[in-house]
Amino acid sequence: MGTNDDDEVVIDLLDMLAYFFQKWKYLLAGLVFGVLLIGCPLTYRQYRQIQSKYADTTLDAIQEDMTKGEIETVNQLYNRYKTFRKRITNNQYYMDHSILMNMDPNNVSNYYVSYVFEADQRTAVDYFNDFSLNLDDYKDIALILGNEADPRFAYEVLSIRCTAAADDKIIDADMPDKIIVNGDISNKYRGLVKLRIKASNREQCEKIAGIVDKALSKAVTELTDIGVTVKLTQSGVNYTESVDTGLVEQQQSRMAMGSELVASYNAFEKDNKSSLNSQEQKLFEYMIHHDDFVTQRPSWKKYVVVGGFAGAFAVAVVLCLMYLFAGDFKTVEDVSRFTGIKLVGCIYKKEKPFKGLDKLFLGIAKSIKLRGHAEQQDEEAAAVTVTRITEYCKQKNIDHIFIARDDSSDYAKTITDQMVNDLKTQISGVEAGDPLKSPEDLKKLHSSDMVVRMITLDKARKLALKELQEMCGEVSIPIFGDVVIINS
CATH class of the missing domain: 3.40.50.2300 (Response regulator)
Structure with missing residues (x-):
């Protein structure tokens, strides 16, 4: 504001921002009070509404004028409804989260890795026959696949198979602890571990193969620790890209299953629900919606955000008015702008370093x-x-x-x-x-x-x-x- 113009008001947003940072504790207090005074009451009100709508007293009132036969009829119908609903929900969940169901069958990368293992005990064969990755490995694979892949379906992209057989062998009398094959010291059991990976590109395949390779190396170490002599060697790698017709059929089969389930449910609803009288229908609808109530929870996160924002906004409005009508200077720039006279000195009070959030907010205010x-x-x-x-x-x-x-x-x-x-x-x-x-x-x-x-x-x-x-x-x-x- 120039000193020669009483009516002109200049609002510098940086000056106002510095003022807001300086008063950050008031904004935080407004946020907290907003949550307590607005967010909590709204959450509680929604909770009471949900409870009152599906309370046991409501169920008793509905069943009061019904016979046992009518109630039993509704219960049987409701049990069939739950079966349909569960099957439809499970199928839809699989369609939404399965990695194979969301993979492009026209662009499938196949990666094959073979390992040869040799061991002196049958334990190694049993170990590799039962070999599988742990949950952390599947989580890492899900991260590689991206698109928020569900680790529980990561197993779909890889197959690990083991085949093993015992070698012909003789025991040397001079070396009873060694196994001799054709005059050479040899291991007793040999086999193949075959890995197949299916993904969207070669890079994903190679990264997944790396995870499996580490897991197999860890398995060899565990076998060695219990006294099994075992050697694992990678014997071959092959990579192809193809149109996976089998995957196409699998996807189409799942979609057809979903359509059949929905059609069956619609037929069930048409044939049975329409046969209920008004009181039976009322009870049936209550039981359906009560299931939703069991899983339904008040939207407390939304109300916390709404309450916090409203409280902080109210404080911000008050601070804005205080800034506009305070009539004092907030920044050095504000002084120069108002007076139009040169600044010959700027003296800042020596004080202890800011700590915690003060270091952030007051530090920014000081800079402005x-x-x-x-x-x-x-x-x-x-x-x-x-x-x-x-x-x-x-x-x-x-x-x-x-x-x-x-x-x-x-x-x-x-x-x-x-x-x-x-x-x-x-x-x-x-x-x-x-x-x-x-x-x-x-x-x-x-x-x-x-x-x-x-x-x-x-x-x-x-x-x-x-x-x-x-x-x-x-x-x-x-x-x-x-x-x-x-x-x-």
């Missing part, structure tokens, strides 16, 4: 407040400011200056006293005071050659600053510049 101005604290900034004023006075042969105080905070008063004392050692005539409050200070202002104003952010009033500027203009005393004090 300074906005490009060098951050100098306490004595250092005050000394630099005194030097600038002193050098200017020497160049212009100014002997009398007036420091317009702003004692709206203890820190501002301390800094001003320090600067006045330092200036008095360099300049013969230095006076300080508040001419808006004291006639004596006003006389000191009139007798000076130059004015320096002290302005405290979040404290100094714009109207007071404008009035002081008008006082200086009345007696043609120049304002050298402003010194901004940031108290927090």
Whole structure:
């Protein structure tokens, strides 16, 4: 806002944002109160509505005028309904989450890996015959397949088979602990472990093969740890791409099954539900919807978000109004924009480092407040400011200056006293005071050659600053510049 235009109001969004960050605890409190005062009551109301609609008292009222035969008829019909519903739901779930059901059959990558193993005990054969991946392996495979693949269906993309047989063997009398085959020391059992992987591309196949390879290596280590001599060697890799007609048939079969289930249910509903009288239909509908109630829960997450947002928004509106009508300065840029006078110093209060969330929010607010101005604290900034004023006075042969105080905070008063004392050692005539409050200070202002104003952010009033500027203009005393004090 320019000092020469009372009606013009400039809203700087960055200044307002800094103010909001500075008041972040109020926003957090608004969010919490919004959850407590809005979110919780809405959640409780929905919970009561659900309970009252499907309470046991409602069921008793429906059954009160029904015979046992009518109730039994509805129960039998309801049990058949549940069977249909479960089969339809399970089939649809499989269609939605199965990896094969969602794979493009026209672009299938097939990856084959063969391993040869040799072992001296039957234990190895049994181990590889029963070999399977663990849940973590299937989770890793699901991540490779992407598209939020369900790990429970990851088994569909790979097949692990083991075939094994015992070698012909003789025992050497001199080496009874060794097994001899054709004169050479040999293992007793040999076999093949065959891996087949089906995926959308070669990269997926190779990554899945890597997971299986690690699992097989771990199996060899476990067998070795229990005293089984076993050797596992990869013997071959083959990769193909094809149109999988078998997968097409499998997908079509599942879709046909779903259609048949829905058609069967529709026929069941048409043939049986229409035969019920009004009271039986009412009970049947209650039992169906009561199932939904068992799994239905209040939408507490939605109401928490709504309540929190409403509370934070209400506080934000209040803060916005406080910012607009506060009448003080929020940032260094705000001071420069309002006064149009150069800034000769910016003094930031030395304080303990911010911690926790204060470090984030107040740190951002501080950066916006300074906005490009060098951050100098306490004595250092005050000394630099005194030097600038002193050098200017020497160049212009100014002997009398007036420091317009702003004692709206203890820190501002301390800094001003320090600067006045330092200036008095360099300049013969230095006076300080508040001419808006004291006639004596006003006389000191009139007798000076130059004015320096002290302005405290979040404290100094714009109207007071404008009035002081008008006082200086009345007696043609120049304002050298402003010194901004940031108290927090």
